[in-house]
Amino acid sequence: MIIEFLGGCDEIGREAFLVKDKNTNVLLEYGVELQPNIKLPLLPAVKIDGFFVSHAHLDHSGMVPLIYKFQNPTLYATPATLDLMNLLLEDYIKVAGLTRGFSEYQKYDIAKMNKNFKPCFYNQKFKIGNLVAKLFDASHIPGSASIYISGSKSILYTGDINTISTYLLDYKEINYPEIDCLIMESTYSEREHPDRKIEEKRFIKKIREYENGLVLLPTFAVGRAQELLLMLYSNGIKREIYLDGMAQKASDIILYHKKYINDDRILKKVLKRVNFIRTKKQRDRIIKRGGIVVTTSGMLNGGPIVYYLKKVRNMKNTCLLMTGFQAEGTPGEKLLRTRYFENCESKFKVNIEIQKFDFSAHAGRSGLFKLIKRIAPKKVICVHGENTKKFAVEIREKLEIEAIAPKIGEFVEL
Amino acid sequence: MIIEFLGGCDEIGREAFLVKDKNTNVLLEYGVELQPNIKLPLLPAVKIDGFFVSHAHLDHSGMVPLIYKFQNPTLYATPATLDLMNLLLEDYIKVAGLTRGFSEYQKYDIAKMNKNFKPCFYNQKFKIGNLVAKLFDASHIPGSASIYISGSKSILYTGDINTISTYLLDYKEINYPEIDCLIMESTYSEREHPDRKIEEKRFIKKIREYENGLVLLPTFAVGRAQELLLMLYSNGIKREIYLDGMAQKASDIILYHKKYINDDRILKKVLKRVNFIRTKKQRDRIIKRGGIVVTTSGMLNGGPIVYYLKKVRNMKNTCLLMTGFQAEGTPGEKLLRTRYFENCESKFKVNIEIQKFDFSAHAGRSGLFKLIKRIAPKKVICVHGENTKKFAVEIREKLEIEAIAPKIGEFVEL
Structure with a gap:
């Protein structure tokens, strides 16, 4: 062989x-x-x-x-x-x-x-x-x-x-x-990963700190987005949750193939509660009102997260919680290191709170x-x-x- | 850069x-x-x-x-x-x-x-x-x-x-x-290459040794085939020369782009003298009559040379003169090393004289x-x-x- x-x-x-x-x-x-x-x-x-x-x-x-x-x-x-x-x-x-x-x-x-x-x-x-x-x-x-x-x-x-x-x-x-x-x-x-339960507590605590503000959760569309939604639900987070970008379709596909996941009934329930976002108008409304936004892309290369970030970079009561692996050289990794967002189109400083969590x-x-x-x-x-x-x-x-x-x-x- | x-x-x-x-x-x-x-x-x-x-x-x-x-x-x-x-x-x-x-x-x-x-x-x-x-x-x-x-x-x-x-x-x-x-x-x-003049003399001498027999010259179609034809001509080899396989078309193209070569008039003259071979019947006739065959492929992977070799492997008054680089693992390199020809279709011993020359x-x-x-x-x-x-x-x-x-x-x- x-x-x-x-x-x-x-x-x-x-x-x-x-x-x-x-x-x-x-x-x-x-x-x-x-x-x-x-x-x-x-x-x-x-x-x-x-x-x-x-x-x-x-x-x-x-x-x-x-x-x-x-x-x-x-x-x-x-x-x-x-x-x-x-x-x-x-x-x-x-x-x-x-x-x-x-x-x-x-x-x-x-x-x-x-x-x-x-x-x-x-x-x-x-x-x-x-x-x-x-x-x-x-x-x-x-x-x-x-x-x-x-x-x-x-x-x-x-x-x-x-x-x-x-x-x-x-x-x-x-x-x-x-x-x-x-x-x-x-x-x-x-x-090693940090203890997942402790990491989860830290994550939920941070989300609660911004109870009346805007929480941005950039995420990979497949797997991580659904995990975050389930985590929010299981921790009794009752605020409005918005799902934006490719994570929507990915969630539908995962729900359809329900036998691969733990408990499809819970995911179904969670997805029913979640608001699916498609237009800039909707995004602007969320930015004004606040809420929790689960959106792609996970490493900030593209997707709706870039739009949100540009708009809210100086906004009070707003945070960016990154939960995925950030490969070297990606906008996500650079942002964590320098507090500047930079892709091929624009570069700007991000003045909101940024935290990194490990839910690998x-x-x-x-x-x-x-x-x-x-x-x-x-x-x-x-x-x-x-x-x-x-x-x-x-x-x-x-x-x-x-x-x-x-x-x-x-x-x-x- | x-x-x-x-x-x-x-x-x-x-x-x-x-x-x-x-x-x-x-x-x-x-x-x-x-x-x-x-x-x-x-x-x-x-x-x-x-x-x-x-x-x-x-x-x-x-x-x-x-x-x-x-x-x-x-x-x-x-x-x-x-x-x-x-x-x-x-x-x-x-x-x-x-x-x-x-x-x-x-x-x-x-x-x-x-x-x-x-x-x-x-x-x-x-x-x-x-x-x-x-x-x-x-x-x-x-x-x-x-x-x-x-x-x-x-x-x-x-x-x-x-x-x-x-x-x-x-x-x-x-x-x-x-x-x-x-x-x-x-x-x-x-x-280092051997002295080209000495190598050429050795090559021509070997060809003359088989004056009434069959000389097989496997060669790359582009460049080497034409060089060999010119070498034979310049050394006054008057025997019948047969050009077989892709070297024919390559020669035509090279002659057409005459400004890239040394002396297109000589190549034209040489190619006029050469017999172009296309059918098995023609090949069988040459094998019977003898002559000098310039044919592809250079490393014996395919082309008419395989046909010739299979037919003449035990024939008297026949030689195989290899003039090109033989990469490791090719039938040509294996033949030089083991005296066996082997490709995906057949394996046989070659009992005719085999010589290697360097006209790199x-x-x-x-x-x-x-x-x-x-x-x-x-x-x-x-x-x-x-x-x-x-x-x-x-x-x-x-x-x-x-x-x-x-x-x-x-x-x-x-």
Whole structure:
């Protein structure tokens, strides 16, 4: 079995791994790196027999339609992943066209992708050529999966994975089969998360401080937005909540695929209470009246949050509470560091209170180590991280398991 | 000025360098790696303002049409390069379809490429956005160029370059402008070529040894085939010469672009004398009668040479004289090493005499060092080689010039 690393190794973004075994070629992920600049993975130069996407986030799925410009491989993913991907991919085309003047794929490529989709369900074995595959729940976002492939060797690719329960998703320990090689996400290999309950209390307390003011909650559309809504509801926040931007459609899709989430009845109830915002007029009214705004984008690259921020940057009784990972070089990260918002269009100082909270959907450092220990693979390949090399060294030293951190363009033979 | 390395750094094949300066993006080359497996460069994720191809060989041009699936950048190259590219790219589509079942681009992408072509001529300055560009003769194959780009810094990309005259191409020392950064091909950074005159004598002597037999000369279609024909003619070889495979069309194109070559009248005369072969019947007749066969492909991956070799592998009074670089893992390299021919279809022992000659169209080790010394850049970036890292160390030590050997996916800021 050969694994080629087409992208997403010592970086977060453009995940793409090609598995070649027993005359069968399987592509795991085909993502795009968005932050701070768009970067694409290497194109696979072989006929793909099976194409897997672990979950809908663009760093894992953003270039999937590009493959359908050349080939028609069957796409294996959960139905929730496909629907969420469609939302995010169409948005990618729109944003790419606006910001760069071109997109790597068009809507008809997405249509071709959809035509080749085969729905997959957790814990069900199926065949791809001469290999066997199985998806496991990864508890990262609705529909997210870890991917198991078995041929001359067996591998498990974690995808983005969480090992604790959240409001949106329940975590249950999984009994993985025996694994020769674990391809491991490493997002938080260097950091522990703060205690989630304490973090949540701090968050809710801060929201209550602005009871009569405006609270801006920039967020990723898929997963985090719904988690925040559930968190507000569960903590008895009774104020008006406004949902703006792509998080609206994402919420609808997640509610439709209700079997992936913890308790769809609560989410349904919450979404009924929430006001969906679509126009500038509505936004201006909210800015005047106050309330809680849950809106995209999570790293402040675009979306309605930029409009709000520009308008309220000097407004009293207003705060910005950031709850997601801020990649280096993004407007969100720069704002936290400098208190200046800056994108390609404008730069301004933001004088409202800004706070950062950690409600990550990734396993933290000790969660990752525990997971490796429990799976006990013969070898670990660290990917999807900012310091995968260091993580590999630590795995070798602490767990005495062979571990490597390949680079883009390299390959490994198992 | 930023240079991003999309491919072709510590390897020979998939050359692709993105130059970003003064709000202008220039793509230098977009090649494919064919040996031993197809490998593609990273896709540029920015709008390309100018697209340069140094010469027609597929390791420099093989993925150019792929860019036209997404963008319509103006393509700058010599007219000879464009015509030779068309020949090689159409063949790539055909071979890719036959061997893998798909090609990364189709004929309509080539048509789009042709539509965006702007002919360039040696030593003529022109503007690309906020940058200035100029091509210099690289003496590698007809139409081949080194590419000079000037903006906030000045760079010269050698392309594949030769520093001696051959039968086909005259070498004249070029007065380059002042260069901040030299992007240097490194094909022969570790090897000197044997004396060309002595090598030629050995070659002609060997051909004369098989005066009544069959001499097979597998060769690259573009450049080498014509050089061999001229060499045979200049050494008074009067036997029947057969030209088979893509070298026929390549010869016609080169003759049409006569201003790029040394003496078109001689090539015209030579090509008139040569018999063009198209059918298996003709091939079988030649095998019976004997003669000199100049045919593709140079590394024995495909083309008529495979047919000949299979038929004559045990034939008396027959020899195979290889005159081109044999990349590791190619049938040609394996044959030299093991005396077995092996491709995806068949494997057989070859019992005829096999000899290897060096008529390279690349500067040898000392030629490369001399060139760097003469250009005297502030910095050298070593690309297009199998050991660019070692070459960079040697440049630093021997010439006391800053030198680096980047990897795919990396970038350099000048």
